[in-house]
Amino acid sequence: MIAAIATPPGRGGIGIVRVSGRDVDALTRSLIGRSIDPRVATPATFRDASGNAIDKGLAIRFVAPGSYTGEHVLELHGHGSPIALRMLVARCVELGARLAEPGEFTRRAFMNGKLDLAQAESVADLIEAATTTAVRAATRSLSGEFSSQVHALVDAVTTLRMFTEATLDFPEEDIDFIRAADAAGQLARIRERLDELLARAATGARLASGLVVVLVGRPNVGKSSLLNRLVREEAAIVTPVAGTTRDTVERQVEVGGIPVTVVDTAGLRSTDDEVERIGIARAWAAVERADLVIALVDAREAADALVQDDRDILARLPASLPRLVVHNKIDLAQRAPARETRGGIAHVWVSALSGAGIDLVEREILALAGVDVAGEDAFIARERHLVALRTARSHVAAAGEHLRPAAPALELFAEELRLAQRALSSITGEFSADDLLGVIFSRFCIGK
Numbered sequence: 001m002i003a004a005i006a007t008p009p010g011r012g013g014i015g016i017v018r019v020s021g022r023d024v025d026a027l028t029r030s031l032i033g034r035s036i037d038p039r040v041a042t043p044a045t046f047r048d049a050s051g052n053a054i055d056k057g058l059a060i061r062f063v064a065p066g067s068y069t070g071e072h073v074l075e076l077h078g079h080g081s082p083i084a085l086r087m088l089v090a091r092c093v094e095l096g097a098r099l100a101e102p103g104e105f106t107r108r109a110f111m112n113g114k115l116d117l118a119q120a121e122s123v124a125d126l127i128e129a130a131t132t133t134a135v136r137a138a139t140r141s142l143s144g145e146f147s148s149q150v151h152a153l154v155d156a157v158t159t160l161r162m163f164t165e166a167t168l169d170f171p172e173e174d175i176d177f178i179r180a181a182d183a184a185g186q187l188a189r190i191r192e193r194l195d196e197l198l199a200r201a202a203t204g205a206r207l208a209s210g211l212v213v214v215l216v217g218r219p220n221v222g223k224s225s226l227l228n229r230l231v232r233e234e235a236a237i238v239t240p241v242a243g244t245t246r247d248t249v250e251r252q253v254e255v256g257g258i259p260v261t262v263v264d265t266a267g268l269r270s271t272d273d274e275v276e277r278i279g280i281a282r283a284w285a286a287v288e289r290a291d292l293v294i295a296l297v298d299a300r301e302a303a304d305a306l307v308q309d310d311r312d313i314l315a316r317l318p319a320s321l322p323r324l325v326v327h328n329k330i331d332l333a334q335r336a337p338a339r340e341t342r343g344g345i346a347h348v349w350v351s352a353l354s355g356a357g358i359d360l361v362e363r364e365i366l367a368l369a370g371v372d373v374a375g376e377d378a379f380i381a382r383e384r385h386l387v388a389l390r391t392a393r394s395h396v397a398a399a400g401e402h403l404r405p406a407a408p409a410l411e412l413f414a415e416e417l418r419l420a421q422r423a424l425s426s427i428t429g430e431f432s433a434d435d436l437l438g439v440i441f442s443r444f445c446i447g448k
Contacts, residue, residue: 001027002108003092004100005085006447012080014057017088018447019097020105024072027095028061031076038063046076048091055084069105070112103444110429117429118147118385124444125208125380133257134207138380141204146379149197150427153190153392157421160186164414183413184403191396198389201381208380210252210259213365214286216317217296218309219267222328225352226296227251227264230361247279248286256366263290268313284316292322292368294361299327299335299349314345322368326361328352339364388423395420 001021007014019027029035032044036059044059057078067073076088093099103124110120122141129135140146160183215223231251249264263286266279287293295317297310306314306325317323327349330337337357338349346364350357399416402409 001092001097002100002104003089003097004105004447005089006075006105007080007085009082010080011082015078015080015082015085017076017078017085017092018100018105019074019076019092020067020069020071020100020108021097022072023096024061024074027092027097028059028074030095031091032059036061038066041077046078046088046091048087049094054087054091055079055081065112065114068114069108070114071108100446101442102446103441105447106444107441116144116147118150118427119144120429120441121382122146122380125382127445128208129380130210130252130259131207131254131257133254133378134259134380137204137207137378141379141381146201146204146381146385147428149200150424153193153197154421154424154430156186156190156193157396157417157424160190161414161417161421164410164417168410168414184400187396187400187403191393191400194389194393194396198386198393200378201385201389203378204381205383205386206258207378208382210261211255211291211365212261212263212289213292213294214263214265214283214290215294215296216265216268216283216287216313218298218313219269221267221296221298222352223264223267223296224249226294226326226328226350226361227262229352229355229358230255230260230262248282255362258366260365269309287317287321290321292324292365293317294324294326294365296326296328299330299333324348324361324364324368326350330356385427388427392420392423395423 001019001023003017003019006016006018025035031046033047036042036044038061041058041060043056045056046054046059048054055078057076060075060077062068062073062075064071064073078084078088089099106115106120106123109115110117115123119142122138126135126138126142129138164183215226217223227249231253233251247266250261252259252261254260265283265286266276268280268283271277271280295310295314297306301307314323314325323345325342325345325347327333327335327347329351330349331351331354335349337351337360339360340347346368348357348360348364350361352358395416399413399420402413402416
């Protein structure tokens with residue numbers, strides 16, 4: 001048996017201790033002095049070994065397999081006193097339970113077939129969700145929507161493998177198989193569905209992990225003003241004095257359902273001021289962990305081209321890092337909000353002071369992150385899910401290379417399908433190494 005406090009640390013109106021395992025009935029009789037009916041909230045006094053009351057509350061018993069873990073489960077709903085809850089857990093340990101490890105209740109639910117691995121992970125994602133959109137997406141994953149999409153793809157790959165491996169016994173019929181089974185058509189449909197699923201999963205991964213957006217630019221171009229406008233609070237000091245920002249300033253905000261961390265940085269320029277140089281070094285360090293960089297320039301300068309200092313800043317950014325150029329202070333330049341593309345880079349014209357054009361910036365943040373809109377059909381996905389989907393897609397693509405009509409290599413075709421199926425199955429846990437399971441569930445909170 002395992003036992004743990006299932007409610008957050010600290011004081012509260014209600015605290016819950018959860019116990020799961022084979023001997024829950026005996027523990028219940030020892031703890032409250034009698035047996036209780038399943039699934040009935042029963043008033044009870046929780047007593048220590050000497051019969052003294054620890055707390056009074058409700059006891060609820062769930063009989064296997066009709067419980068969260070698939071085992072016998074007891075939930076003790078008492079008052080939210082941290083001391084009383086710890087005493088209650090200690091009493092459960094005296095009666096034969098042990099302290100649960102992080103995520104062990106959910107791991108048992110997975111091992112007992114109550115949840116697949118993707119659903120189990122979505123439990124933690126739901127707890128950690130930072131936006132309403134992320135909550136809805138995690139709930140969709142928990143209900144099995146993501147898993148059902150993966151299972152459908154696994155079934156399609158399995159069907160194609162079945163025909164392929166049956167044909168391997170009759171090599172003279174290779175070409176007939178390709179034509180009769182429409183192998184190329186089936187493979188193309190699998191690849192198309194994989195691409196669609198990967199796109200939705202990428203959106204879900206952004207919902208879970210969020211974005212880090214770093215503001216860079218010369219001094220006094222309005223980085224701090226843009227930070228304040230995006231996060232809708234006076235998070236950074238704004239003055240006409242160049243070099244006011246000496247360190248990074250971070251704030252979190254929700255943009256289109258995506259949690260975004262906006263990082264304001266020191267103005268980038270040559271300087272002999274030691275403190276300012278440290279701030280500039282931290283600015284470039286922030287760029288290294290950015291998902292997106294917004295480079296601010298002054299809208300009053302260089303109507304059709306950037307000044308050399310701005311070009312130098314853009315040139316120093318990592319080539320693979322998405323970037324957006326924001327021409328700020330259109331209120332002073334007497335320009336309207338606008339967007340255009342120059343050399344494959346999006347440029348927008350805004351006023352951080354008045355807020356004009358800020359919606360264009362938010363739209364570009366989502367687009368450059370690969371999330372035009374955090375749609376209501378998104379589901380939470382993790383980096384390992386993306387890796388598995390990309391691996392499956394690469395094997396499906398490789399399978400297509402072995403399906404040349406004139407000389408098909410069905411052995412290699414079948415092997416690539418097997419590897420694609422294995423990658424997809426790792427998402428839901430049909431194929432998962434024990435060490436992977438240990439890593440996944442160790443990141444859960446204790447009691448869940």
